[in-house]
Amino acid sequence: MEDKEILEKFQNPDSRNLAFNQLVRKYQQKVYWHVRKMVIDHDDADDLTQEVFVKVWTNLENFRKDSQLYTWIYRIATNECLNFLSSKKKRFFLPLHDVAAELSEKLDSSDSFTGDEIQLKLQKALLRLPDKQRLVFNMKYFDEMKYEEISEILGTSVGALKASYHIAVKKIEEYLKKD
Amino acid sequence: MEMKKEFDMTELPKEPGFQVPEHYFDALPTRIMQRTAYASAPAASPVTWFRQFRTAVAGASLGVVFALSFLATQYYNTDPSAEEVMAQVSQKDIYHYLTTRVDLETSDLAEVPAVKPRESLEFLDVRSSDITEEQRKELLEEAYEYR
Numbered sequence: 285m286e287d288k289e290i291l292e293k294f295q296n297p298d299s300r301n302l303a304f305n306q307l308v309r310k311y312q313q314k315v316y317w318h319v320r321k322m323v324i325d326h327d328d329a330d331d332l333t334q335e336v337f338v339k340v341w342t343n344l345e346n347f348r349k350d351s352q353l354y355t356w357i358y359r360i361a362t363n364e365c366l367n368f369l370s371s372k373k374k375r376f377f378l379p380l381h382d383v384a385a386e387l388s389e390k391l392d393s394s395d396s397f398t399g400d401e402i403q404l405k406l407q408k409a410l411l412r413l414p415d416k417q418r419l420v421f422n423m424k425y426f427d428e429m430k431y432e433e434i435s436e437i438l439g440t441s442v443g444a445l446k447a448s449y450h451i452a453v454k455k456i457e458e459y460l461k462k463d
Numbered sequence: 464m465e466m467k468k469e470f471d472m473t474e475l476p477k478e479p480g481f482q483v484p485e486h487y488f489d490a491l492p493t494r495i496m497q498r499t500a501y502a503s504a505p506a507a508s509p510v511t512w513f514r515q516f517r518t519a520v521a522g523a524s525l526g527v528v529f530a531l532s533f534l535a536t537q538y539y540n541t542d543p544s545a546e547e548v549m550a551q552v553s554q555k556d557i558y559h560y561l562t563t564r565v566d567l568e569t570s571d572l573a574e575v576p577a578v579k580p581r582e583s584l585e586f587l588d589v590r591s592s593d594i595t596e597e598q599r600k601e602l603l604e605e606a607y608e609y610r
């Protein structure tokens with residue numbers, strides 16, 4: 285079902301639930317993987333994915349069609365991730381490095397990480413980046429999104445995104461060469 | 464001596480390497496629907512709330528207008544009822560009206576117990592000449608029988 289049709293059906297109380305179900309089925313994997321790459325842990329990603337769709341349900345009626353639906357959903361998911369990581373640091377008075385270390389340990393111990401050695405190294409290298417830089421790298425490298433799309437989601441200029449991605453790649457290269 | 468391999472981004476995997484529990488994405492929509500669509504209706508926005516309130520006020524106003532109109536006609540209608548008008552008319556006037564303006568059958572008179580017996584002939588609308596003629600015939604018949 286196209287986004288336009290989903291939105292039209294959502295406006296009708298008789299077809300609202302059906303439309304929302306279609307929306308969830310269409311975007312659940314994109315949202316989950318976007319979140320999972322940021323928070324690493326499956327249970328955290330599961331909670332946050334549900335929170336994202338609760339917010340989508342609550343606010344979809346007021347969704348302005350001046351942006352695309354998937355861009356809007358990505359923006360909600362991104363904010364949820366950044367808020368989660370920020371609150372994690374504040375809750376335990378942890379500096380950035382310790383949060384990265386904690387997430388890195390989860391990668392080592394988690395049964396749900398089944399990547400090979402190079403995938404593990406790449407994830408550990410990514411955890412050393414600032415959250416927003418990691419976000420840009422994930423969206424560009426793994427999700428293969430265009431800079432224009434990332435710009436719309438994050439509200440950052442294309443030039444700044446290119447610079448951010450370039451710096452992230454350089455840091456990852458250095459980390460992987462060092463190891 | 465072994466040469467260290469140059470780092471190449473294009474050789475890095477495009478998959479992050481995470482897994483999800485089996486059938487996770489089959490069950491996730493139901494869990495989300497239970498927290499959203501199946502749990503309650505979405506919270507009405509201020510705009511929606513204002514529209515609903517405006518419609519409700521318009522409907523209530525119309526109801527009040529109708530109610531006031533009805534009460535006004537009940538309390539301020541000074542026209543007397545038919546019973547009240549008839550109570551003011553004397554029996555004599557009614558009798559006069561009925562005898563002069565209305566064609567009545569004899570059966571109608573039976574429904575009027577207030578009519579006095581001596582006045583019944585008047586209600587029959589029988590002409591006195593006819594009665595005289597009828598009496599004359601009876602007398603002639605009686606005289607013939609006695610012969």
